[in-house]
Amino acid sequence: MEVVVGESILSAAVAVLFGKLASPDLLKFARQEKVIAELEGWKKELRMINEVLDEAEEKQIAKLSVKEWVDDLRELAYDMEDVLDEFSTELLRRRLISDRPHQVATTSKVRSLIPSCFAFAGSNPVSEIKFNMEMGYKIKEISRRLDDISRRKAKLGLKGSENFASGAAASTWQRPPSTCLMNEPVHGRDEDKKAIIEMLLKDEVDESNFGVIPIVGIGGMGKTTLAQFIYKDEEIVKHFEPRVWVCVSDERDVEKLTNTVLNAVSPGEVRDGDDFNQVRQKLSTNLSGKRFLLVLDDVWNIKSYEQWSQLRAPFKSGARGSKIVLTTRDKNVASLMRADNYHHLLRPLSHNDCWSVFVEHVFEGKNVDEYPILKSIGEEIVQKCNGLPLAAKVVGGLLRSKLHVEAWKCVLGSNIWNNSEYGIMPILRLSYQYLWAEANIDDLAMVWSWIGDPSLSSLQILVIKSMTEIKSVGNEFYGEIAKPFPSLEHLEFQDMPKWKDWLNTKLSVGTEALFPRLRVLKIIKCPKLSSLPDQLPSLVNLDVKECPKLTISIPQLSSLTYLKVKRSNEAMLKSRIVGVPSLTRLFIEKILEPGCLWEGLVQPLRALEDLGINQCDELAFFKKQGSGLENLGGLQRLWILRCDGVISLEEQGLPCNLQYLEVGGCSNLKKLPNALNILTSLKDLIILGCPKLVSFPETGLPPMLRRLSMI
Numbered sequence: 001m002e003v004v005v006g007e008s009i010l011s012a013a014v015a016v017l018f019g020k021l022a023s024p025d026l027l028k029f030a031r032q033e034k035v036i037a038e039l040e041g042w043k044k045e046l047r048m049i050n051e052v053l054d055e056a057e058e059k060q061i062a063k064l065s066v067k068e069w070v071d072d073l074r075e076l077a078y079d080m081e082d083v084l085d086e087f088s089t090e091l092l093r094r095r096l097i098s099d100r101p102h103q104v105a106t107t108s109k110v111r112s113l114i115p116s117c118f119a120f121a122g123s124n125p126v127s128e129i130k131f132n133m134e135m136g137y138k139i140k141e142i143s144r145r146l147d148d149i150s151r152r153k154a155k156l157g158l159k160g161s162e163n164f165a166s167g168a169a170a171s172t173w174q175r176p177p178s179t180c181l182m183n184e185p186v187h188g189r190d191e192d193k194k195a196i197i198e199m200l201l202k203d204e205v206d207e208s209n210f211g212v213i214p215i216v217g218i219g220g221m222g223k224t225t226l227a228q229f230i231y232k233d234e235e236i237v238k239h240f241e242p243r244v245w246v247c248v249s250d251e252r253d254v255e256k257l258t259n260t261v262l263n264a265v266s267p268g269e270v271r272d273g274d275d276f277n278q279v280r281q282k283l284s285t286n287l288s289g290k291r292f293l294l295v296l297d298d299v300w301n302i303k304s305y306e307q308w309s310q311l312r313a314p315f316k317s318g319a320r321g322s323k324i325v326l327t328t329r330d331k332n333v334a335s336l337m338r339a340d341n342y343h344h345l346l347r348p349l350s351h352n353d354c355w356s357v358f359v360e361h362v363f364e365g366k367n368v369d370e371y372p373i374l375k376s377i378g379e380e381i382v383q384k385c386n387g388l389p390l391a392a393k394v395v396g397g398l399l400r401s402k403l404h405v406e407a408w409k410c411v412l413g414s415n416i417w418n419n420s421e422y423g424i425m426p427i428l429r430l431s432y433q434y435l436w437a438e439a440n441i442d443d444l445a446m447v448w449s450w451i452g453d454p455s456l457s458s459l460q461i462l463v464i465k466s467m468t469e470i471k472s473v474g475n476e477f478y479g480e481i482a483k484p485f486p487s488l489e490h491l492e493f494q495d496m497p498k499w500k501d502w503l504n505t506k507l508s509v510g511t512e513a514l515f516p517r518l519r520v521l522k523i524i525k526c527p528k529l530s531s532l533p534d535q536l537p538s539l540v541n542l543d544v545k546e547c548p549k550l551t552i553s554i555p556q557l558s559s560l561t562y563l564k565v566k567r568s569n570e571a572m573l574k575s576r577i578v579g580v581p582s583l584t585r586l587f588i589e590k591i592l593e594p595g596c597l598w599e600g601l602v603q604p605l606r607a608l609e610d611l612g613i614n615q616c617d618e619l620a621f622f623k624k625q626g627s628g629l630e631n632l633g634g635l636q637r638l639w640i641l642r643c644d645g646v647i648s649l650e651e652q653g654l655p656c657n658l659q660y661l662e663v664g665g666c667s668n669l670k671k672l673p674n675a676l677n678i679l680t681s682l683k684d685l686i687i688l689g690c691p692k693l694v695s696f697p698e699t700g701l702p703p704m705l706r707r708l709s710m711i
Contacts, residue, residue, distance in 0.1 A: 013077040014050055018043070020084045029091045038139055042080065045146050049073065052158035059158075069152050074461075076145050083138050185360065186229045187389065188353030189222065193229055196325070196344055200230070200293070201239060203321045210292075210315050210322035214334035217346030220390035223327040226346065227295050230325070240293035240323070252301040254310045258283060261294065261314075284314040291319040299328045299337075308337055348387020355382050357389045361396030377408040384412075461490040470496050474503035485515050492522040500528045523547055544568050558582065566590055581605075584634075587612035608632050612639040630655055636681075641665055649673050657681050664688035674699055683707065 020026065021043045030036045056073075059066045186193075199213050215223045230236060231243065244264045251257055255276045262283040263270045269282045294315070302308055315324065328334055334343040349357070358378060359368050368375050378399075385391035399408060462485075493499070504514060514533050521536065522543040523529065530549050539557050544550060545566040561582050566589040584607050611632070629635065635655040640646065642665035649672050654661070659681050663669065669690045674697050676682075682702040686709045687693065701708070 013074065013081070014046060014053065017046060017077060017080055017084070018050075020081065020088075021046075023088075025091060026084065026087055029087065035139060038143060041143065042146060045150050049149065049153060052153060056156075056158050063156075066156055066158070069149070069156060069158075072145075073149055076142070076149060079138075079145075080142055083142060086138075184225075186222075186225055187356045187360075188349040189226050189229060192226055192344065192346065193233070196226075196230055197233060197236065200236060200323050200325070208312070208316050209318050209320045210324060212324045212326060212338040214326040214328060214338055214343035215346055216328055216331055216334050216343045218388075219329055220388040221346045221348070222389040223329075223346055224297055225389065227297060227325055227327050231293075231295060236293065240291055242290065243293045243295075245295045245297065247297045248299045248302075252303070252307070254307050255279070257311060258314065262286070265292075280314045284317040287315060287322075288317040289319050290322070292322045293325070294323070295325045295327075297327050299326055299333055300330050302333055302336065305336060312337075349389055349392075350387070351382065354385055354387050354389065354392045355379065357392040358382050358385070358396045361393050362400045364400060371403060373405055374403060374408055377405070377412055381408070381412050460487055462488060463490075463492040463494070464496075465492075465494040467496055468498065470499050472501045472503065473499065474501070483516075485518075487517060488515055489517055490520040491515065491518055492520075492524070493526055494522070494524040496526045496529075498528060499526050500530060502529065502532060504533060523550065526550070561585060563587070564589075581607055583608055585610040587614070588616060589614040591616050605632060606634050608635055610637045611635055612641070613643065614639070614641045616643055633657060636660065638662070639664075644668055647671070654679060660684045662686040662688070663690060666690050667692065669693055672697055676700075677702055680704060685709070687711070 021039060027036065027039070030039050056066055056070050196213060196215070199211075215226060217223050231245065237243070242265055244261060246257070246260055246264055248257065251260075258276070259270065259274075259279050262279055265283065266286045269286060271278075274282070292315075302311065315322070324337075326334065326337055331343065348354075355378075358381070362378070363371075368378075381395060382392060385395065395411065399411060402408070515536060515538075517538050518536055519538055520541040520543075521532075521539055522545075523532075524543070524545045524547075526547050528549060529547055531551060536557055538559055540559055541562040542557065542560060543562075543564045545564075545568070547568045550568060559582055562585045563583060564587040568591070583605055586605070586608060587610075589612075611629075629638070632655045635658055637660040638654070638658060640649075640663045644667050646666045647668050647670055649663070649669070654673060654676075656679065658679055661679075661682060661684070663672075664686070665688065667690070670692050672687075672693070676697040677699045679702045681704060683704055684707045685702070685705060686707075688709070688711050
């Protein structure tokens, strides 16, 4: 079972691009077609972008500009994949041609009938791709968009691993702002607390009147929890006044930080319009002669001595013995803010202490000894937490309401534990972004319990693969929520052989849409699925492959512009497709009776611009009076590929506005339409791999034809 939730699909999409760009056959072909420089440029740009994906996927939660960047990158990745697939298709066609040496003699019969003013692609070694203006535009446009993505990456401050050069592999995790309030008991930190309190109460000889005590550790080690533990200690409360807590996180603006500290020390002193000097002066006055304690929590963007010098200046007015407790993941930050390089390094919890954290969150007062099997599995899970208290807390939260063996085994066997990345990030991904496991389960409720229902409200992309035991998607999928997927835009199901029913939620009201923002839906290799949800008002792209029993109510897909159907029951296309006036692109492949498509037409698809027919032998529906292709007045591009049952296009009407016509791999095609010359808009005519073609239009070729390829 593989479930990919949220933006993590972006990393998978980029990985697919690297795989395609590494194909020896594709690179050889690109070199031959003189586009290798462009593809190599794409690869270099993608490498640099890939280094910041983790950081971007985390930061987009809080920053709209980063979210827009991620969205644009995802769309670009899909478009790049499409272009690379077109390259691969062209390569396959060339190979098909090379496997048919006898076609040279056949095409020579036709060549004599063609006016000499047209170049003959079969005798011209220059690549069709190079002269294909549409492909050339796509390559340039992809490169332009990729350059734009790279420039914006720098402006957004996305630096990836370089931004966390000193142990910040986990610093891409941006947690919610901390406060001084204690949320839970603390386990295994008594000795750390004792050592730090001893330093806090000791007067250090320093000209600044205050000392800095850095607490250093990777994300999830419990630095903030320890600082809260100390901040609330009775002895500390009595010794310091005022005590101030400030969550710094990724803030690097010293002026903003100074204003935040002043607001915490004396809220009444903050005035709109105060300049930086006035703010520093007020802070210095309010701290003057007072023995203060300031906690600067989660500092990792104060990188220069100049920043620290400006920030600390107002603190010098405090009484001797004042202290600043600093929590950070970066040793360089700790060394910058304390001259003697001392820092308190927080180490992992012991197994017993980590187990105590786990038990506290998963059993919540229950007696763990009453669950001996779960206890045994839990011990192994805790071992994988590597002493990180936050990891034990997160995993415990995942399993707290699932006290059954199967769920615990799935978590224990998850591939996420094999991630080479150290720290809290893999554990958070297990909880909030995706779960990989090799297991067969018969419902989806467990998946959402692992992920946590609150995340579904902002979920945008969901891909579910190889859940081989799923038979029904219904209430256990939606949970006890009337609108479970309000933000979902991309949904994909793949390789689910037993899935039969896709039901509406029991909490839905009337005709209210279950997926109000869903734009892309892909159903792949689900052979028993029979229907889709009733209302998909925002659906733009529907891709169905190898679903022979699926039927759809197309008239209810009011926004659909792209429909692709492959190896699926022709009954799916009998759903009065005319009810989709917005449909502009339609591709059908390996449909036994494509004529059924036209049976549902009461009036033609006037908005249709692209029509592709692949491996559909029966094209008799073209002959139907009044419902042939000639009625598709908006059709601009037509592909008829590998349709071996097609012998003649003589009797088929073609739309007068057609601009691009490609007929390829039709091994039995003998004749083209005589009325080809009346297609006054046709600019590209490509005939590939049709060795039996012996007749060419006696009336001549279209007057605006700019490219003719016959191979």
